[in-house]
Amino acid sequence: MFTEAMARNAGPGRVEGTEQSLGGEDFSWYLEQAPGALARLGVRAVGDTTSRDLHQGTFDVDESAIGVGVGLFAELALG
Numbered sequence: 001m002f003t004e005a006m007a008r009n010a011g012p013g014r015v016e017g018t019e020q021s022l023g024g025e026d027f028s029w030y031l032e033q034a035p036g037a038l039a040r041l042g043v044r045a046v047g048d049t050t051s052r053d054l055h056q057g058t059f060d061v062d063e064s065a066i067g068v069g070v071g072l073f074a075e076l077a078l079g
Contacts, residue, residue, distance in 0.1 A: 001076065002039040009075040010068060018042075041069045 006015045018040060027038050044050070045062040052059045 002037060002072070005075040005079055006072050008079060009071045014068075016042075039072075041065060041072070 003015050027036075030036060031038070043061040043065040044052075045064075048062075
């Protein structure tokens with residue numbers, strides 16, 4: 001559902017897979033009780049290949065990703 005919505009919203013070339021994070025995510029506990037989904041939104045600038053951990057002081061977000069995320073969730077809600 002997320003992949004299809006993102007492809008409709010931003011184009012199929014903007015969707016790619018990623019390795020599973022080794023970090024913990026408590027949201028999965030909610031999904032044991034209610035239907036839902038979890039997705040990761042890339043927040044690295046185009047062309048930047050530096051890997052930065054979310055919970056480190058070197059983390060840096062490309063703020064244009066905010067608009068991409070809003071578009072994705074609007075497409076999910078309306079599509």
